[in-house]
Amino acid sequence: MSSYDPDAFVVDLSPAPLPPLLTFANLNIPPNEIHRRAYALALALERLPSWPVSPPTSKIMPRWPTGKMTPEVAGRLLGYLLVEAPTEGGADGIAREIMGGRDESVLEEDADAVERMAVVALKYALVFFKHFMQLSSKYPPQDADDSSSSSSSSDSDYTKLQAAALHRDANTCTLTRSTDADYYESLPPSARKSSISNVAQCQLLHLVPRSLVKDERAVRMLRAWAGIDVDTDKDGLRGCAGERLENVLTTSASTARNFERMRIWLTHVQGDTYRVEATSRPFLRDVPLNPLTLSSSSSSSSPSSSSSPSLPLPNPVYIGLRRACTRVLRLSGAAAYIDDVLRREEESGAPGYEGWRGRGGGVVDSEEALDHLDTLLFMYACGCGEDTDVY
Template sequence: MAHGEPLPQENKFNTGNELLIHVAYSQCLVLESKVLDDPAAVIPQKGSLPPLVCARLLGQLLLEAPIADGRTNVASEIVRCKDDDELQQLANLYKNHLLRCFYRTKGRTPLPSSHPTAPSFDLKKNEFRALLVETPSSHEAAKAQALERDQYRCMLSKELDVKSFKSGLALDDGSSTLVHTQCAHILDRSTNENLKDSAKVDYAASVHAILDRFGGINSIDELNGAKVHRLQNILTLGTSIHTSFDELDIWLEKIPDGSNNSYNVKASNPSFLRSLSARVEFTTPDPVRRPLPDPRYLKLHAACARIAHMSGAAQCIDQILHEEEVTKVLAFDGGSSELLDHILMRRLGIIAH
């Protein structure tokens, strides 16, 4: 399994007004070096992420935090960790309740999470539990409004929506490629679905708490219930591009000194960009009735994509989701019991990752 890229060894955070962050980043470097410098000294794995990925995930959270308060909050949680076990637990908390919240396919709901170094996180989570509103499953109105706003095209490839073309809503200028589009949520709509399950309630409250503390997004107010379908949280994307966006393989970075809605299109691998423009600028015929995607949501999505790939967590999440899907199939048909046992033991940490 890939373990991402090494953390920059130079601690860029100063020892003056960034002392807390400097100390936290140093802890990440120490854990990383323990794993790399003496591979024979096995650090027990806590959770689904290897210790090396945990070190890099926490370090990347500090490097890529979209707001200063988010960086400070993570640093505070890191320095409270008493040992390597608690650092790993903290990394897994962010993997489960920040990175995985962008994936449309999330697999099993993670077990209820808490962390001894993050009391303010637990307070915020408990506050949000009582405020959760279940998301309506239908978002046809939002999809239609987004298509109108986006001129019936994928916002990244500019390909024409097939159904809109066939119904006469959009005209082919003679050079357009037709594609099936979907209503893509930046912050995924499934977070607040199925709230009759207490584990799902705990998961959703944890997600909203981390979005608030790390990303500065008051999602319990902005995206609760039906609000998750607001146009500020929606992109019109072709089907395959939507999947890549949801899996953090494609993201958008605001162009420095550009308009507020101009972005560079980035990807985890250049192959994802072959059909896309390097830059896009979003426009709307009516900023009031048909608002564009919120730059704050896209900034958080981009930060999480970079964190996931640079740390190696993206590959771990992909493997976890794949194994969960295989487990469902094997458990259903009763075949390949040896492979099923192997996967289950890996998930329990009995076999070394």
């Protein structure tokens, strides 16, 4: 039973119009004129009742999206990308992408400008944010091109990391404090005291998804928007495919699922203390303490702990990234769009954005696929023909 009022930790993230004036969530980012002009374009796109009737002159897009990725959703996605930018550099980068070299902030009947903004919105939805919102949280998601040896190595890395994370987190789910089921069963009957009231199968939640670390285009977006460089970052996420203690939380399976479905997230308070926030009260039912303080149990579990450093805690930058992604996708309405794409992709067995064939019959590489919106149309078409609207 919780000792706090869950309603105080519920945040309504239903799709919402962009605020009329730009205010960054990170109060340390001072809005400049380029930020404001880009935001004005996002507001203008949000207000468009429909995509233009005539296709853009560039011929990149032979027709306009017709489904859930409406101008309203695209405009909100771009606007909230600005609002929730974790860093000033990220805000600058998104603003430049939205502006595309334009000096004015009025769309009017400029189909090419609308197309450019649609491309940016789709890239972030289908290439970057897609990694944070998975239909299945089961580990391990084996890569299609993994050899048996590399897969075995990946499993071994995960097993070692999970053991270290469980040791750090006292063999419990970080949020619910449920004892890991495997650890509980390893205890002698005399040690299974009544003080252990809740047991759950625990697993690792990767704050920066493993799949993203392996996706070069998404890695560049991560660097540009969030200021996280998986190659030079102090945690070295690229070299270990995201398998570092700084990048994981120990959670129950249901808690991991709620994170990946963007129902719960952590908001930093101070130090290692975080609020556990959720979209509705039931998702906080199993969270006994709120706010909670992350701590490493390694120093108290070893006789020689006085001379041994504690195992590293989850990086607050990565925790903040999860929160920002949740807010952007929920508030913009893009979460429903990505969910639909993932569902159709899973049902049809369609691959991701690599390996699709272009109009000329040649294999389209990821760079070409992501720079040409017509390829994006076919990418998630689930086998549909060229003349089928797939959004």
